[in-house]
Amino acid sequence: MNDYDVWWHLLKDAQAGKVPTQVVPNAMRNILEQFFTFTTGSSEFPEAVKKLANEDTSSKYLALDRFVDRGSHRDGINGPPIDWSEYDVPYLLGKFRAMFAALNQEQHYRMKMGEDSTESEVQHA
Structure with a gap:
């Protein structure tokens, strides 16, 4: 697995209740930065985030918008404290999926989360 795959694996573990909710936004941010900056070269990501907001x-x-949209290396500010009791993994993953869907990339989300039969067949082969 490369770094990108590890972040997706962490989200699948979070969905299964194996990791704390607090790590999910950081994994989401790292995936989004890599996918939309390096993989697709898409400049549409900021617009998709605004639409969701x-x-x-x-x-x-x-709070999630501030966390995800700030860029992990943009500045030295960690952002405002987040009340993690308000968050749950289904909410976070639902918003994450919506970000991919807003840019017509939901198929990639389904594939990486193991919801695509092609990905599942490859993993079990």
Whole structure:
């Protein structure tokens, strides 16, 4: 596995309840940065994040938006404290999937999360 695959593996483990919720946003951010910057070269990611922020104006999403959209190396600020009791893995993964769907990349999300039969068949072969 490369680094990118490890981040996806961590999300699958989170979905199965094997890792704390607190690690999920960091994994999401690293995947998004690598996928949309290096893999697709897409400049549409900031627009997709804005669209999702407009659709979900809850305080729950606001903190996640700040965490995900800030870039892991953009500045030395870790962002505001997050009340992790408000988060759950299904909420986080649902928003993550929506980010991929907003850019017509949901198939990649399904493949990496093992929801695509092709990926499942390859893993079990």
